[in-house]
Amino acid sequence: xxxxxxxxxxxxxxxxxxxxxxxxxxxxxxxxxxxxxxxxxxxxxxxxxxxxxxxxxxxxxxxxxxxxxxxxxxxxxxxxxxxxxxxxxxxxxxxxxxxxxxxxxxxxxxxxxxxxxxxxxxxxxxxxxxxxxxxxxxxxxxxxxxxxxxxxxxxxxxxxxxxxxxxxxxxxxxxxxxxxxxxxxxxxxxxxxxxxxxxxxxxxxxxxxxxxxxxxxxxxxxxxxxxx
Numbered sequence: 001x002x003x004x005x006x007x008x009x010x011x012x013x014x015x016x017x018x019x020x021x022x023x024x025x026x027x028x029x030x031x032x033x034x035x036x037x038x039x040x041x042x043x044x045x046x047x048x049x050x051x052x053x054x055x056x057x058x059x060x061x062x063x064x065x066x067x068x069x070x071x072x073x074x075x076x077x078x079x080x081x082x083x084x085x086x087x088x089x090x091x092x093x094x095x096x097x098x099x100x101x102x103x104x105x106x107x108x109x110x111x112x113x114x115x116x117x118x119x120x121x122x123x124x125x126x127x128x129x130x131x132x133x134x135x136x137x138x139x140x141x142x143x144x145x146x147x148x149x150x151x152x153x154x155x156x157x158x159x160x161x162x163x164x165x166x167x168x169x170x171x172x173x174x175x176x177x178x179x180x181x182x183x184x185x186x187x188x189x190x191x192x193x194x195x196x197x198x199x200x201x202x203x204x205x206x207x208x209x210x211x212x213x214x215x216x217x218x219x220x221x222x223x224x225x226x227x228x
Contacts, residue, residue, distance in 0.1 A: 006093060007100040009109045014089050017147060020075040021085050024052035029079055042141035052079055056143035057120060059127045064141055074116040076145035088147045095158040102161060103227060111157065111216060112150050118212025119149020119205040126204045149205040153213030155182050160217050161227065186210050 006014075028051040030038060035053070038046055044063050047054060057073035058065040077085035100108040123144060131139060158165075159182030168175050176184070186207060220227060 005097065007097050007105070007108075009100050009105045009112070010092055010096040013096075013112065013147075014092060017075050017077070017085060017089060020055075020072075021077050021079070024055060024076065025079055027052040027054075029053050039141045040138045042138060050143075052076070053143050053145070056145035058143060059124060059131070059140035061131070061137075062140040070117065070120060073120070073145050074113075074147055074150055077147070078145070084146060088151050091151050092147065092154060096154045099154060099157045099161055111153065111213065114216055115153025115156075115209040115213045116147070116150035119152070119202075119209035120144075122208025122211065123149075123202050123205040144202050144205065146202075146205075148202070149209035152186070152206045152209035155185065156210040156213040157217060158182070160214070182210070 029035070030049060030051065030053075034049075038049055042063050047064050050056075050064070054064075054066075055069065055072040055076050057069035077088065096108070096112075099111075103111070127135075127139065131137070159178045163177065163179035165178045166175050167178055167181050217227070
């Protein structure tokens, strides 16, 4: 396979993500201090002040929640951190192309969206537990955005489809089989999600994408569907 080969769905997903990233930049967004103030005083009246963050997703009890956000959040990325979209799209290209090649476009696209919704479902469940256990009400208005949940679903699919393929990592500089890489990565995300470190990252959404992807693949296999 040519190193520059890219499948149709992966190509179009990358194009959509990049266009949304560029297009929403024109809507602006509040700086860190302004966003913190808005979150702690969230109301329907200040929704427009969010700028591009209107297309992130918020917990359903937030006055900023809108149903369209469960889709748009998957195509949004941090507008102030180019690495966020770069690494997501690079991983989608590297691993998604191989998975789409063996599954076909329709199955791959369904899987991608399913894991994106699954990522959100687990993140919402965690937020519900946190709010029920005494988290401040404004926690429902913390925005979540990014393709990372669906990308973690793609990583899980790659690990299950090509478990013995070898991945050469840069940090640390070691070679791992895909099945071990996915397990270690998912374990790290779960650990970070349960720890007080690196707050502001939706680690459980990452875990949710991988978990729902794993469950869907197991369901397909149980039904006897060919995945090659």
